[in-house]
Amino acid sequence: MQTICIGNNMATVSKAHLIQDCMQSLRRIVKVLETYSEGVERRFDLTGPQLWALWELGRLGPCALKDLAAKMKLDPSTVVGVVDRLVHKGLVIRNPDPGDRRRISLIPTAKGQRILAAAPHPAQGHLLVGLERMDRKTVENLHGSLEVLVGVLEAENLEVPFFFAEE
Template sequence: MLPSQAAQSDPESEPNRSTEPDVVRSVIRQLRVIIRALQGHSRMVERACGISASQLWALWELQRTPGLNVSDLSRRLSVHASTTSNLLDKLEQRGLIERRRPEKDQRIVRLYVTDPGMELLDRAPAAPQGELNRALQSLPIGRLDELNQSLDLLVEAMNTTEPRAGLQPFDGKS
């Protein structure tokens, strides 16, 4: 059998031709549950704290590891550095974080949560991204790899016109 014939006879490699509409509906429902849970939690965070869920997540990360730079924080939040800078501008304007240049190289900026930021964190609920992160980390690595591969296939099949969408924070506003 030729490799191309093997791929054609492999049911896992064949696209769904609506032969399993119940499975498709189930996946859509599960995605809605996840999205709505994130949206609801994001709205609750904003009501409780007066800041966005993304801003709260950034504060949590800076509390956990004081002195991060923008690049390190961007990696932890899985967002683009320019998005992180904009988020930090808002937190700094509210007096919740401060930027320090303690090193000889003044180009390096270290980030710290201020006392008002710590007070906000003391009364804040968990950020929704943190809850999603916690849930994903609780999965066995094999299942997490399978989920990642399946989501890669789904994103690819959607032919998205927004390749950088994954580098933008989710604030539950849509």
């Protein structure tokens, strides 16, 4: 209420217009995130998927390839290539799993961890700055709204295959 003005002057604005504004805001956020990612890529000589994979490995700890692929919602055959490049750059090692000899454990090297410490989370940098500057009440509002939106979106998403199946 004090620094940020939400909810006034709304009576004269149609819901459709609000929605249009939200769409535009989200697209601009996505574009800023992309642009930012590209900057990170140039600084650390890592592409977006590469940094993303490395970051997931940092979070997940030692991890099978299929789990990493599932986490990234990519095909394992795709992730093999990404991991290859990370291994080639010395940021990740493939560790054979003694228990199950089909499996490997993907583990960030010291160098990989140094990069993780230096690089912000993928595309997170500016967004974090922005969020941290928002007052708590606004963050709470955003948090709630986004959760609703994600909920609706992901529920909606489940219908996609059927929706597009018949035509």
